[in-house]
Amino acid sequence: xxxxxxxxxxxxxxxxxxxxxxxxxxxxxxxxxxxxxxxxxxxxxxxxxxxxxxxxxxxxxxxxxxxxxxxxxxxxxxxxxxxxxxxxxxxxxxxxxxxxxxxxxxxxxxxxxxxxxxxxxxxxxxxxxxxxxxxxxxxxxxxxxxxxxxxxxxxxxxxxxxxxxx
Numbered sequence: 001x002x003x004x005x006x007x008x009x010x011x012x013x014x015x016x017x018x019x020x021x022x023x024x025x026x027x028x029x030x031x032x033x034x035x036x037x038x039x040x041x042x043x044x045x046x047x048x049x050x051x052x053x054x055x056x057x058x059x060x061x062x063x064x065x066x067x068x069x070x071x072x073x074x075x076x077x078x079x080x081x082x083x084x085x086x087x088x089x090x091x092x093x094x095x096x097x098x099x100x101x102x103x104x105x106x107x108x109x110x111x112x113x114x115x116x117x118x119x120x121x122x123x124x125x126x127x128x129x130x131x132x133x134x135x136x137x138x139x140x141x142x143x144x145x146x147x148x149x150x151x152x153x154x155x156x157x158x159x160x161x162x163x164x165x166x
Contacts, residue, residue: 013138016080020043022041024039051122060155061156062155062156064089065091065156066159069160070160070163071090072088078119080120082126084133086113089134090134091157092160093131093136094160095118096136097136100131100137101148103150104147105147108128112125112128115127
């Protein structure tokens with residue numbers, strides 16, 4: 001039998017305890033191991049123990065958006081032109097987001113240098129503003145301090161970042 005740890009997050013311990021107590025009261029005698037696992041899973045809001053252990057399905061990848069974004073970059077992985085479609089623009093910003101250091105304040109000059117490394121054209125200002133507009137970075141009102149906003153990139157962005165690194 002497998003001894004893999006199964007993480008369990010219970011947002012309401014009181015509700016969990018009440019449901020588990022009621023389920024145990026309805027049982028004849030002491031439940032076995034499998035029955036106890038099923039009772040715990042059901043009390044936590046799952047259908048059964050298998051439902052608790054199931055891994056979430058991977059998010060589907062929008063291949064068309066990824067293909068359109070890849071066309072914007074040259075063979076060295078640098079952005080050759082600014083995309084026309086807003087959806088593609090947002091996707092193309094993720095590799096630049098990944099270039100910015102996490103949890104670190106930066107000056108405008110430092111941000112510009114990081115962005116220029118990934119550009120084959122000379123409009124790093126457009127990229128910097130777009131990172132702010134797409135909520136991938138923030139800046140202070142006076143524009144002196146920039147910071148990357150930490151978040152999980154969508155699957156297409158992760159695929160784009162990985163393909164550009166290759």
